[in-house]
Structures are given as structure tokens and as C-alpha cells.
Amino acid sequence: MFFLLCILATIQAQCELPNMSVGDFNITSEKQLKDVMKKEKSFLIGLSASWCEECCKREPLYQKLVEKLDHYRPRIPLIRIDAAKSPFIKKYLGDHDTVPQIVGVRNGVIYRYLDLMNIDKIFRFADKLYAPVKIIENLSDAQKFLTQPTGKFDTLRVLGVFYDSDLVEEFQKAVEPFCNWFSAEFTMIIQKSLVKELKTVRPDIQYLNGVVLLRSDEMKVLDLEVPQDIFMWVLRNSIGLVDEITPYNFQMYEANRMPIIIMFLDPSNIHTSSYLELYTKSARNFDDKVKFTWADGTSDEYLLKRRKLGLVTEILPSIAFNLGTKDIYPYPESEEITEEKLEKFVQGFLDGKKYPPQAKIPAKKSLMENCASISREEFDEKVLTEGYDAVFLVYSTYNNKESAAIAPVFNKICKRFKELEYPYLRIYVIDISTQPVHKTVRIDRVPIVYMVPAYSKSPPFVHYSGKGEILPIMFFIEKYAGVKFNLPELPHLSPNEAEEYWEAKEKLSKEQQEQVARDNERREYF
Structure with a gap:
């Protein structure tokens, strides 16, 4: 026991600050957490554990975060929870109770922080927790928001345009669940005069009350003059029919709560576009049931992912469902990928067919x-x-x-x-x-x-x-062949085999000779 304590003391000594030493205050009970939720509109939780040897290395980051939060108004608290002493936290985080990690709370709802452990990014997360929707107050900022390139598939921009103020609160509540989407920005215009100005310079925004969504350099507009489910509209349009899946948009796929199927490709292969074309045709038939995506199968990150999904070879393209469990459902490797076979495979999954274990065919x-x-x-x-x-x-x-x-x-x-x-x-x-x-x-x-x-x-x-x-x-x-040559009379046979062939043929009947001639002496195949 003494030896173990010495080891732990040595590990702690390697850290700049002791574990759980930074933050506004620590809580140890569910009642305390609920009390904070009632008092604070939004706050951050730094989750650690007394048994976690590496957690103390996160303390300097928390210290810098607190210093930055001190300049934010209103002040957003950082509270600390020791998971080892607070088992109640699992009820709120489920299987996502790993340590160390940061989560945010807004109006009593917990949101996981999924971006890099970077002070500016964490601060931006805190800012979005407090104010998920920013207000645009001049035409210049509105035009900049609408014309700024959105990037490849990694950034989502949503603008609410409201001539009628009654719709503002509905919009804010609808997009609040997206406040931890670190690759998304939500803004709105609520000044009537500015709404009119914007429509003058941007006639493609057709409605006085609407929502504009920009992704992958594509723009969609939702008419709010009629009742609409804003949350579902944003969710469904946040990703395309077939996009590349990245760390930046994975949470968008996850939020759609549909099965995800991934085609792993070699982007350098000149035939990749035709593979995707076939894949996209199938995707159209399952757009409301399955989310189709693709990934770079040559990267080290996705090599490991392929193995976890049941893809065990180097064959690309390869396809598998991402189930988020230990179960696997890969498209049979080495089998031809056609539109018909792919759709049968996807439908089989939707029908609840279990993935059949593949019989091992001996290597040849x-x-x-x-x-x-x-x-x-x-x-x-x-x-x-x-x-x-x-x-x-x-x-x-x-x-x-x-x-x-x-x-x-x-x-x-x-x-x-x-x-x-x-x-x-x-x-x-x-x-x-x-x-x-x-x-x-x-x-x-x-x-x-x-x-x-x-x-x-x-x-x-x-x-x-x-x-x-x-x-x-x-x-x-x-x-x-570009360099021409002429095959011998019986190209598949060596000289000795050819000699034996002719000798054996002479001993056959006429009908048998005709048969072996068809099998061995034919020269016209094309």
C-alpha cells in the first residue's frame, strides 16, 4: 500500500497543479448540481476523477480558462465534479462519462464539448451556451455572413430573418439544441428596417420571415409564413445526400438519429467520382431512412475505424454501417458493388436481417x-x-x-x-x-x-x-498487346504436352476429336 501511495505521489508531482484544484467550486451531490442548474442559466463542468492519473495535466488549461471567463459578462462558472466521488453524474452523461472531459449546461440540459482542448474553442463553446443565436445589427454584417465561403463540408451557417417578432422566440428554442455544434453558427435579424434592406439586396431570400441555411456553398430558404418545424428542417438540411464524414460534421450525422453507412474510398484514385455516383444513386432511395456518407479509407484514423466496423482487408472502396455498438454490418468484401446489390444490402439491414458470418474461403x-x-x-x-x-x-x-x-x-x-x-x-x-x-x-x-x-x-x-x-x-x-506476337498452335501447352496431346487425340473417335479440338485448338475468341 505504501509503495502504491508513493507511485501516485510521484505522478501527482509531475503535474503543475493538483487534480481538481482549479474551478469556481466543486460539487459532490446531485442536489448541489440541481441547485446550480436552477441558479445559473449556463455553466461549464470540468469532469475529473481522483483515480485518474492523467487528469491533473488538464488543470493548467482549466486555470487559463477561468482567467478568460473572468472577463466574460455575464460570468460563466466552471464547476468541478470528481466522478469517483459523484456516481450520480453517470445518470446525466450515460456512457459518455469518460474523464477528463468538459461538458456544458444550458437551461438544465447537458451538452458535451466535442472539439479540441483549446482555450479559444472552449471559450467559444461557453459563449454559444450562453447565447446560441447572435443578433446581426447591420447590413454589412448580414451580407458578410451570407457571402462568406462555408468551406467544403465542415461549416454550417443559419440565419433567421424576422419581420414579425412573434417568431423570434420559436426560432431560438428550435436551434438551442445545436448549441454544441462547434462547426455551426446561428444568427438572426430582428430589426424590421434591416429585414427590408436585406431583401432589397438579396432577392433570393424570398420571405420576410424565414430561415436561411448555408452549407457546402449551397443555400436553402425556409418560409415561416406557414407553420414549420424549424428544428427538423435544420437537422435534415445540415448534411447533404452524400457528404464526406469528418470530425467536424460527425455530430450532425449523430444528431439525425438515423443509421449511418460509410463508403471508404481512396481519394487519389481517379475512379472515385464514379464510385460516388453509384453510391449516390442508392442514397436517394433511402434518404429518409439511412444517412449515406464517405470517408478517406487510406488515412490511419479511418484504417482503425474500418477494422472496428468489420472491414478486415485493404480493399477500397469498401462499405459498412456505423452502428455505434460492438455489432458489425459490413458489405461483403471482395464482392462486386452494384446499385442493385447495395440497395439489397441496405434494405436487409433495415429489415433487421442479421449480418451472416462469412465462410472462410482458403487463400489461393x-x-x-x-x-x-x-x-x-x-x-x-x-x-x-x-x-x-x-x-x-x-x-x-x-x-x-x-x-x-x-x-x-x-x-x-x-x-x-x-x-x-x-x-x-x-x-x-x-x-x-x-x-x-x-x-x-x-x-x-x-x-x-x-x-x-x-x-x-x-x-x-x-x-x-x-x-x-x-x-x-x-x-x-x-x-x-502493343508489341505484337503470335501465340503457338496450342499456347496453353508446353512442347512436350502438345506432343502428348496430338498422340492422344489420334486414338480418339471422330466425335471425341472434334470435342477436344473445340476445347484446345480454338483461336478465335474475340
Whole structure:
């Protein structure tokens, strides 16, 4: 016990200030919290715990925050709660009772602070708690608010325009729940003369009483001349049909209380726009039931997220529902993504179908020992170098029966072309379950064979669309090669195998000879 106390004392000594030492006052009971809620319109809570070794490192930040709050009028208190001594706080925070953290309270409602631990950002959060809606008092500020770029998808701007003062309180109450949306700004104009001025210079704001919402350089206007649910209108329009999900807009998705589905993409891939186009078509059919979004699947942050959602390979694009629980519901990796299949997948989720465990299909990489693998980093040099024809098979060793079936076929193709020794032909394989593809490669289905001719290196690349058989694939390569060559009579057979073939064929009946000839001697496939 003495040893443990010494360790704790050492840890505390490493901090500038003791844990729970900064703030206006500490509370230890639910009654005290309720009393503060009755007295203060808004205040901050710095949540810590006596068992938390790292929490004392937050004290200097709290000290600077208190100094800044001292200059704010009216003064917003910072109270402290030790979660270890105040178990009642879990009733208010639920599963979000981690420490250390800051939460805000406005009119008795608790709002979590979700932005960076930065003094200016925390102060802005406190300011929004006290006054969620700012008043614009001149035309210049109004025009600036309406014309200032909103950014990519990260900023939301909402302006209430009120000729009738009776609607002001309704608007304020409707947008109050958004006061912790750190990437949103809410303002209003309540001077009748200013409302008229604004309509003169901005005729696109059609109503004397309305709400203007700007996001992603897009503007929407709500008419308040008829009864409207302002809260739901702002909520539904805060995000688009298919936006990139970011730390700045995640709380907007979360607030919509709809299932969230994420497509993970490689933004550098030149086919990303076409993937999103397909994805968006499906999104339109579920707009009121599921929120579709996308994310950069190549980032370290989202690599971990993909794993948590049940996506275990390097295949991009990949899709999964973000359930916010330990349950997973990923779109089957290695399976072709089509509009029909995607919509069936989403509908299955909505219908309550459980995600079926995928049967593990054994990897077939060992069956392609005659084929050279290629990484994304090697792609430019080995595939896109002019003067050399390049063929590559994109396959998956993870749960893909089609890849398992083509593995021995393509292995034989690699072996035969090695034996034929065509100097300007290169053949590779790419296992997308273990490595990402080059930005020029489109993945609609797996497996797929691509041909990149010697003097035509610009995508889209020619791909093979026939049966997974040796002869048609070999003749596909012959047809599209930039450096021409002629395959031998029986290209899939070695000289010894060809000799044995002819000898065996002579012993067959005429009908059998015709059959084996169709299987082995055909040269026209395209």
C-alpha cells in the first residue's frame, strides 16, 4: 500500500497543479448540481476523477480558462465534479462519462464539448451556451455572413430573418439544441428596417420571415409564413445526400438519429467520382431512412475505424454501417458493388436481417507461385513504363470463391508466358485483400484481369470480361498487346504436352476429336 501511495505521489508531482484544484467550486451531490442548474442559466463542468492519473495535466488549461471567463459578462462558472466521488453524474452523461472531459449546461440540459482542448474553442463553446443565436445589427454584417465561403463540408451557417417578432422566440428554442455544434453558427435579424434592406439586396431570400441555411456553398430558404418545424428542417438540411464524414460534421450525422453507412474510398484514385455516383444513386432511395456518407479509407484514423466496423482487408472502396455498438454490418468484401446489390444490402439491414458470418474461403495465393506480385509503389515503373505490355490480375485471398477458382488458371498462364519468353510482356498479380491498388485502377469486381498496352498507358485500362479459362485469357493478351506476337498452335501447352496431346487425340473417335479440338485448338475468341 505504501509503495502504491508513493507511485501516485510521484505522478501527482509531475503535474503543475493538483487534480481538481482549479474551478469556481466543486460539487459532490446531485442536489448541489440541481441547485446550480436552477441558479445559473449556463455553466461549464470540468469532469475529473481522483483515480485518474492523467487528469491533473488538464488543470493548467482549466486555470487559463477561468482567467478568460473572468472577463466574460455575464460570468460563466466552471464547476468541478470528481466522478469517483459523484456516481450520480453517470445518470446525466450515460456512457459518455469518460474523464477528463468538459461538458456544458444550458437551461438544465447537458451538452458535451466535442472539439479540441483549446482555450479559444472552449471559450467559444461557453459563449454559444450562453447565447446560441447572435443578433446581426447591420447590413454589412448580414451580407458578410451570407457571402462568406462555408468551406467544403465542415461549416454550417443559419440565419433567421424576422419581420414579425412573434417568431423570434420559436426560432431560438428550435436551434438551442445545436448549441454544441462547434462547426455551426446561428444568427438572426430582428430589426424590421434591416429585414427590408436585406431583401432589397438579396432577392433570393424570398420571405420576410424565414430561415436561411448555408452549407457546402449551397443555400436553402425556409418560409415561416406557414407553420414549420424549424428544428427538423435544420437537422435534415445540415448534411447533404452524400457528404464526406469528418470530425467536424460527425455530430450532425449523430444528431439525425438515423443509421449511418460509410463508403471508404481512396481519394487519389481517379475512379472515385464514379464510385460516388453509384453510391449516390442508392442514397436517394433511402434518404429518409439511412444517412449515406464517405470517408478517406487510406488515412490511419479511418484504417482503425474500418477494422472496428468489420472491414478486415485493404480493399477500397469498401462499405459498412456505423452502428455505434460492438455489432458489425459490413458489405461483403471482395464482392462486386452494384446499385442493385447495395440497395439489397441496405434494405436487409433495415429489415433487421442479421449480418451472416462469412465462410472462410482458403487463400489461393500459394497456387500462383509462377506469378509475380506487384505493389502500388512499383506500379508506375513496372506497369506504366512505355514499351512494355503489362497484364495484371486483381484478386483477393479473403473470402472470394471466384479468386480461388481463377488462381490455378492464372498460375498456368504465368507459367506458359514465362516459357514462351516474350521479352516485352510482363504479367503480375495484385492481392487487394492485403495491399491497396494504384490510383489508376478501377475495382468494380474481383477477380479482374487488366491489360495495359505498351504504348497506351492512360486509363481506363482494357479488362477481360470472358470466362476464367486459360485459352481465352491468353488470346485476349495477344489481341491487345502493343508489341505484337503470335501465340503457338496450342499456347496453353508446353512442347512436350502438345506432343502428348496430338498422340492422344489420334486414338480418339471422330466425335471425341472434334470435342477436344473445340476445347484446345480454338483461336478465335474475340
